[in-house]
Amino acid sequence: MSRRTIADLRALHAAGRRFTVATAWDRPTSEVVEAAGIDAILVGDSLAQVALGHESTVRVGMSEMLHHVAAVVRSSHEALVIADMPFLSYPDAPTAAENAGRFLRDAGAGAVKLEGGAAMAPIVATLTRSGVPVIGHIGLTPQSALVDGKPRARGKQVDAALQLLDDARALEAAGASAIVIELVPAELASAITARIGIPTIGIGAGAGCSAQVQVLADLLGLLAGTPPRHATPYATLRDSAITALQTWRSDVEAGRTPGAAQQVVADDALRAALDVLPR
Numbered sequence: 001m002s003r004r005t006i007a008d009l010r011a012l013h014a015a016g017r018r019f020t021v022a023t024a025w026d027r028p029t030s031e032v033v034e035a036a037g038i039d040a041i042l043v044g045d046s047l048a049q050v051a052l053g054h055e056s057t058v059r060v061g062m063s064e065m066l067h068h069v070a071a072v073v074r075s076s077h078e079a080l081v082i083a084d085m086p087f088l089s090y091p092d093a094p095t096a097a098e099n100a101g102r103f104l105r106d107a108g109a110g111a112v113k114l115e116g117g118a119a120m121a122p123i124v125a126t127l128t129r130s131g132v133p134v135i136g137h138i139g140l141t142p143q144s145a146l147v148d149g150k151p152r153a154r155g156k157q158v159d160a161a162l163q164l165l166d167d168a169r170a171l172e173a174a175g176a177s178a179i180v181i182e183l184v185p186a187e188l189a190s191a192i193t194a195r196i197g198i199p200t201i202g203i204g205a206g207a208g209c210s211a212q213v214q215v216l217a218d219l220l221g222l223l224a225g226t227p228p229r230h231a232t233p234y235a236t237l238r239d240s241a242i243t244a245l246q247t248w249r250s251d252v253e254a255g256r257t258p259g260a261a262q263q264v265v266a267d268d269a270l271r272a273a274l275d276v277l278p279r
């Protein structure tokens with residue numbers, strides 16, 4: 001099977017099928033996402049927190065993102081790989097084009113995602129005119145954390161909700177292929193979805209979106225702490241990993257491993273030579 005493109009996701013949407021997007025950042029995470037048949041892998045800048053231990057997504061730049069996007073492309077074969085444009089990598093159209101080009105040309109991604117609404121439309125238009133598939137991102141936009149403070153739901157008041165609808169329409173008119181909608185009332189995300197022609201990809205935005213995206217670490221229970229309310233852990237891999245490592249540690253301490261199956265066995269000649277080796 002060849003690698004999916006943004007056109008394949010739009011075809012799924014046109015056929016009325018809800019598609020799935022999960023984040024990944026390296027070979028183990030890409031391999032499990034792809035093996036599960038997830039339609040697209042987002043190399044989200046949330047890797048700042050979930051893979052690199054930063055407080056916020058503003059701490060990663062182009063070099064870290066290129067490194068991880070290239071790793072995910074090498075480690076997957078079928079999923080569309082979407083590269084998240086990091087903080088300050090798209091302040092104007094020429095810079096955005098240069099950096100999107102690095103993700104598509106140098107790292108092998110199939111699309112880019114960038115945060116922001118109507119104000120980003122000129123940048124989205126420049127990219128899409130040049131053949132770059134762009135996914136917008138409205139609602140909670142974590143790259144604005146330094147200005148906005150603590151993450152909180154968006155679009156709860158009527159004027160803010162209507163602004164988000166305008167943002168979605170402006171991104172669609174500028175040529176965006178899809179829009180991530182993060183942490184807004186479910187009714188608003190459904191209303192936006194019903195009023196635009198491109199797929200909406202929800203996270204904390206209810207079931208009325210065309211597709212869903214989640215951060216892999218939340219889905220799999222990889223990290224300590226409580227995941228966000230919108231992310232149901234479907235596994236507890238951190239607990240399983242700790243149990244496995246504790247078992248290995250006690251096996252080593254008790255001399256139960258390595259056993260016969262894990263070691264190289266000397267032949268008769270070597271054994272004989274070792275037997276007479278002076279101390």
Ligand code: KIV
Pocket residue numbers: 023042043044045046047084180182203213215
């Ligand atoms: O960086 C990321 O993981 C994202 C998702 C939350 C959509 O942008």
